[in-house]
Amino acid sequence: MVDIIPEIKKITPTWWEFxxxxxxxxxxxxxxxLIKNWLVAHYQDExxxxxxxxxxxxxxxxxxxxxxFEVIFPTNLPSQRVDEKTWQIPVCYGGEFGKDLDxxxxxxxxxxxxxxxxxxxxxxxxxxxxxxxxxxxxxGLQNSLKTPRKEFPDRTVKxxxxxxxxxxxxxxxxxSPGGWHLIGRTPIxxxxxxxxxxxxxxxxxxxxxxxxxxxxxxxxxxxxPKLKPL
Amino acid sequence: xxxxxxxxxxxxxxxxxxxxxxxxxxxAEFGVPPSGPLDPKAVFWINHLLKNKEEDxxxxxxxxxxxxxxxxxxxxxxAGAKAEITINGKTTYSSGLQIIPxxxxxxxxxxxxxxxxxxxxxxxxxxxxxxGSRSYSLGITEKEFVKAGDTLPFIKQxxxxxxxxxxxxxxxxxxxxxxxxxxxxxxxxxxxxxxxxEQLRTSxxxxxxxxxxxxxxxxxxxxxxxxxxxxxxxxxxxxxxxxGGKLICLLSDAQVTGGYPRVLQIHEDDLGVLAQKKxxxxxxxxxxxxxx
Numbered sequence: 001m002v003d004i005i006p007e008i009k010k011i012t013p014t015w016w017e018f019x020x021x022x023x024x025x026x027x028x029x030x031x032x033x034l035i036k037n038w039l040v041a042h043y044q045d046e047x048x049x050x051x052x053x054x055x056x057x058x059x060x061x062x063x064x065x066x067x068x069f070e071v072i073f074p075t076n077l078p079s080q081r082v083d084e085k086t087w088q089i090p091v092c093y094g095g096e097f098g099k100d101l102d103x104x105x106x107x108x109x110x111x112x113x114x115x116x117x118x119x120x121x122x123x124x125x126x127x128x129x130x131x132x133x134x135x136x137x138x139x140g141l142q143n144s145l146k147t148p149r150k151e152f153p154d155r156t157v158k159x160x161x162x163x164x165x166x167x168x169x170x171x172x173x174x175x176s177p178g179g180w181h182l183i184g185r186t187p188i189x190x191x192x193x194x195x196x197x198x199x200x201x202x203x204x205x206x207x208x209x210x211x212x213x214x215x216x217x218x219x220x221x222x223x224x225p226k227l228k229p230l
Numbered sequence: 231x232x233x234x235x236x237x238x239x240x241x242x243x244x245x246x247x248x249x250x251x252x253x254x255x256x257x258a259e260f261g262v263p264p265s266g267p268l269d270p271k272a273v274f275w276i277n278h279l280l281k282n283k284e285e286d287x288x289x290x291x292x293x294x295x296x297x298x299x300x301x302x303x304x305x306x307x308x309a310g311a312k313a314e315i316t317i318n319g320k321t322t323y324s325s326g327l328q329i330i331p332x333x334x335x336x337x338x339x340x341x342x343x344x345x346x347x348x349x350x351x352x353x354x355x356x357x358x359x360x361x362g363s364r365s366y367s368l369g370i371t372e373k374e375f376v377k378a379g380d381t382l383p384f385i386k387q388x389x390x391x392x393x394x395x396x397x398x399x400x401x402x403x404x405x406x407x408x409x410x411x412x413x414x415x416x417x418x419x420x421x422x423x424x425x426x427x428e429q430l431r432t433s434x435x436x437x438x439x440x441x442x443x444x445x446x447x448x449x450x451x452x453x454x455x456x457x458x459x460x461x462x463x464x465x466x467x468x469x470x471x472x473x474g475g476k477l478i479c480l481l482s483d484a485q486v487t488g489g490y491p492r493v494l495q496i497h498e499d500d501l502g503v504l505a506q507k508k509x510x511x512x513x514x515x516x517x518x519x520x521x522x
Contacts (some may be wrong), residue, residue, distance in 0.1 A: 012414045012495050013521055015465070019417075024460060051258050053462030053487055056417075060465075129261035130461060130487030133369045137461065137487075174369040191260070193360045193370045199260050 004031050005073050006057070013064035014048070016071075017056050024054040024139065029125055032057060033204040034077045043071075052128040052203060054137075086206040086230040089171065089186050091120070091162050092217040097185035104147060104164065104181055116211050118142050119169065119183065124207040134173035134191025134199045138207055141169045153179035160186045162209065173199075184209075187221035200227055235356065236302030236386035240378055241335070244293025246442060247376040248366040249357050250348075251287040257361050258486045264466060265365035266482045268443065269346050269502035272310035275401060276350035279307045279327055286354025287364040289382065291347040296338040298349075302386050303332040305352040309401045311344030311506065325401035344406040344506040345441075356383040367483065409434075410516045411500045416469060418459060418491035426452055430494060434514050435477065437507045443483035446504060448513075451475035456491045463487055467501045469494035481505055 006018040018035065022028050036050060036057050049060040093116045094101040105115050124140040131137075141164065149165045154177065157163070161172045163180030172178055173191035191199045201207065208230075212220070240247075250273065253266030267273040267290060277286050294313070306328050308315065313324045316337045322328065324347060330336065338347060360370050368374045376382070419427065429452055440447035453475045463486065464470065470478045470490035479496065480488075494515060496504060504513060 009417060010522060011417055012497075015495065017417050017463075049255070049258055051463035051465075051486055054460035056462050058463035058465075128461075128487065129259060131261065131485050133257075133260060133262040133367075135261050176368065191369070193262075196361065197260065198257065198262070198361060203259070 004035070004075070004077060006035065008071060014061045016059045016061070018059065018071075019056040022055070024127070026125060026139075028055070029127060029139070029204055030080060033081055035073065036203070037081075038073065038077060039071075053130075054127060081204060084205055085202070086123070086208060087201050087227055088208045088210050088230055089162075089188060089190070089227070090212040090216065090220060091184040091186050091209045092212050092214055093119075093184035095214070097214075097217070098162070098183040100163075100181040101183045104145075104183060107147065108144065110144075115145070115183065118145055119164075120209040120211050124169070124209075126201050126203055126205045126207055128203050129199065131170075132173055132176055133193070136170055136190070136199075136201065136207065138169055141167055143167075145169070147181055149179040150181065153177055154182075157182065158185065160188065160190070162186060185217070187217050187225050188227050189225050190227055200229070235383050236304065237381040237383055238304070238351075239299040239301060240376055240380045240382065241297035241299050242295055242378050243291075243297075243376055244295045245375065246290075246292040247296065248290045248374075248443065249287050249355055249371075249376065249382070250290045250365045251354070251363055252285050253365050253482060254361050254363040254367075254370075261486055262361060262370060263367065263483050263486060265363065265367040265370075265443075266466070267348070268481055268505035269310050269348070271405075271502055272346070272348050272401075273350070276307045276309050276348055277354075279399060280305065280350055280352050282350065282352065282354055286350070287357065288348045288350040289355065289376070291338055291349065292345060294339050294341060296336075298336045298382075300330045300332065300334045300336065302384075304330045304384060305387070306330055306336075307350045309348050309350075311347045311406065312342045312403055313344075313347050314339030314342070325403075326399065341508070343403060345508045346506055351384045352387060353385045356385060405503050406506050408500075408503050409512055409514055411504050411513045412497035412518055413467075413469065413494040413500075413515045414497070414518050414521070416492035416494045417462070418456065418471075419493050421456055421491060422452075422454065422471075422493060426454060430515055431517050432514075434512045437509050437511050437513070439509045441509065443481055445481055445484055446479045446507070448477040448479065450477075452477060452493075454491075458489045459491050461487050461489045462492065464492060465495070467496035467498060468492050469496065479504060 048062045051058045124138040127137040157178035162184045165180035250267045253264040435448040
């Protein structure tokens with residue numbers, strides 16, 4: 001059971017942090033999203049910015065709140081969001097798109113088919129964006145796939161590469177250096193700075209990886225490399 | 231109304247040169263850093279003198295060796311660091327308004343005081359807007375840095391208006407010598423032992439060579455047993471403490487979340503002072519612990 005009401009810590013006159021002590025979990029994520037939505041609905045005009053981490057919500061007020069100002073959360077928040085979406089991300093695993101897949105299979109003592117199943121079966125949750133613009137922190141990686149990051153990061157990782165780093169999996173939104181083990185690539189564009197919003201999945205949404213062939217990869221790349229909800 | 235575009239050609243530049251404006255405010259939830267200017271006061275002053283809008287874009291220069299060829303005449307304004315500036319070989323001031331005749335060559339030499347120089351232009355640079363800002367940023371704008379051979383567009387003015395009434399206003403460079411950096415205890419400050427907190431309150435720290443638009447790393451270590459935290463929000467001005475005891479002061483291009491304990495939050499008015507420091511220069515944090 002996760003306490004719905006977080007602790008409030010005032011870091012600076014304009015930065016307050018709302019924090020839970022519980023270990024990250026699906027239920028903590030749900031509560032964080034509910035509290036975040038409530039904050040946005042109630043303080044839209046006062047808020048300059050909101051950022052989230054696994055256990056906390058950081059709020060930046062436009063102006064320092066007065067001494068008497070308090071945030072009192074309601075105790076009767078709904079227990080679940082109703083507008084959660086599921087996003088399917090096609091991935092071509094292995095080969096030229098996932099150059100580290102064979103090595104991970106070797107370390108884990110499993111076949112590529114098993115690895116692909118282990119990676120594409122779970123439903124992941126978008127915890128928050130960070131590290132790079134459009135980079136999704138996803139929770140839900142199978143314990144058996146956890147792999148420490150590379151000792152020597154790759155100088156360039158192609159856009160759309162799907163990797164495993166520690167207990168996380170994620171998609172590189174654009175070409176950049178990276179230290180995760182690359183197991184596949186999606187032809188879909190997950191982040192477009194020319195568009196507003198630049199990315200569509202919302203914090204708390206479900207993310208699924210769907211294995212595709214190289215032909216399907218090329219086909220999607222030529223046609224509609226955009227992410228659509230299920 | 232489309233105005234005729236004019237260009238500055240970049241003949242030569244050191245690393246780290248960027249186009250900057252006040253940055254992207256509303257996209258941190260998508261992992262997009264603000265990428266505002268590292269020394270916002272200097273940019274504000276420049277745009278004010280040029281009678282520009284507050285959000286007009288300027289050039290941020292961190293290294294000597296910049297050479298700009300003005301293919302059209304322009305009114306520019308400089309501020310920030312004190313540096314050697316020549317126009318067509320003739321030494322001039324590194325702050326204030328300048329009228330640049332067509333065909334001129336502007337060169338930036340040694341930085342005497344401070345480490346970031348801004349060059350603003352009448353109506354601002356006209357590079358593309360992405361997510362509400364022209365600030366160069368990895369993954370957002372086509373370019374992350376200004377490179378030799380680039381052309382920087384601006385709007386050619388049909389007439390040169392009387393700007394020179396402002397020309398004697400002085401850019402006060404005293405802040406470039408300031409050593410005190412005001413900071414609030416960060417979210418994880420309480421997890422530090424008393425002696426470590428005391429070190430942050432009283433010790434002098436020096437700027438290391440590891441410095442760019444994302445962060446400034448300090449030289450002296452703060453040995454600690456904290457380990458990692460669950461990835462949490464960070465902001466420009468957040469000071470992270472690594473397992474190895476390194477202090478990393480985040481700047482405006484930093485990622486929006488991080489996994490190191492956040493031990494300090496630098497006062498926003500002093501972040502530009504820190505960003506202007508050169509390697510080996512000293513700072514001392516001045517903690518604000520009773521603002522509530």
